[in-house]
Amino acid sequence: MxxxxxxxxxxxxxxxxxxxxxxxxxxxxxxxxxxxxxxxxxxxxxxxxxxxxxxxxxxxxxxxxxxxxxxxxxxxxxxxxxxxxxxxxxxxxxxxxxxxxxxxxxxxxxxxxxxxxxxxxxSSAQGAGAATLMPLTHRDHASIVSFVAGECRGLAAQNWVGLAGPGRTLVIYMGLAGSEAIADKLIADGLTPDTPVAVIERATRHDQRLFRSLLADLSGLIARAGVTSPALIIVGAVARLGVADSEILTLAEAAPCPIS
Missing domain, CATH: 3.40.1010.10 (Tetrapyrrole methylase, N-terminal domain)
Known part of the structure; x- marks a missing residue:
């Protein structure tokens, strides 16, 4: 060349x-x-x-x-x-x-x-929210959104207090492998075990998948569903919003528009 x-x-x-x-x-x-x-x-x-x-x-x-x-x-x-x-x-x-x-x-x-x-x-967070009709902020549910990396050094030593909870949305990148430790960390920092969570796999792609559960069950959900990267974890009340889990398959069948 x-x-x-x-x-x-x-x-x-x-x-x-x-x-x-x-x-x-x-x-x-x-x-x-x-x-x-x-x-x-x-x-x-x-x-x-x-x-x-x-x-x-x-x-x-x-x-x-x-x-x-x-x-x-x-x-x-x-x-x-x-x-x-x-x-x-x-x-x-x-x-x-x-x-x-x-x-x-x-x-x-x-x-x-x-x-x-x-x-x-x-961003992957924006794409995942849009693809599932799940707003990251919402006047009734969340006025703050935070992005964190779940695969990082010194997880236990970090202070996540205030990143999630009432009025907040937490988006976790690279969190699949450490999901159990992440859930334990959030609960130890004050989040209730019944906090809603959503896991969005391969967002915006033809084979995207959406799963919902509670924070205490996060790692179990990921294991049962066989979730693989790329995937995002969304923690907070907005995780309940958007399309139903079964409807995500219908959205995934839509053909993307080509760029010309």
Missing amino acids: MVSNTTGRVFLVGAGPGAVDLLTLRAARLLGEATAVVHDGLVSDAIMALVPASALRISVAKRRARHTLSQAAIGDLLVELALAGHAVVRLKGGDPFIFGRGGEEVDACAAAGVPVEVVPGI
Whole structure:
């Protein structure tokens, strides 16, 4: 592939929650112009189909306890590709600045003098709420919404008091594996065991699934339903709202609109 001898540019692009037609127009255009795409494992095949056949495609998929590249190595890779003259799209599920480590990649590019831009995407939380008609805020139920990472260091030492409860919605990313510890943590910090919870798997995609239960049963629900990543956990009164669990299958059958 022929690339410029001058320094290229890195675009940190949010791929949104999964459905191809939830990409922003800017994201779709940049994908079509990219000469190299460094992508996460959760980016759908339909979105990757927008990448030119001539472009380099490099997966840096991360799974629990198994990373293709370390975060530092990903930063180095983006810099290397840009210095070789590529128009680099770093494609991330959701939004780059919501648990996407976009800040670390901006720092890596800036330290090397590589031009970098961030293209926001619809967050996974927004997509999950919209796909199930479950508002994250509601005048009658929640005026505060918080996002937390469930797969993080020092969970037991963190103070989650005030993140969930009456008038609040808590959205937990990457919480499947630690769901039992998360529920125990929330209850220990003052949340009642009968607090409503919802688990939304593969939101906005054709095979999305929705499950509801109570906080004390969160890990049991995930195990019984065989929930796999990507999935979000929503804690609070709004978890009762939206479509019925059985109706989610009807919504999932709707064909996405193609981006032209």
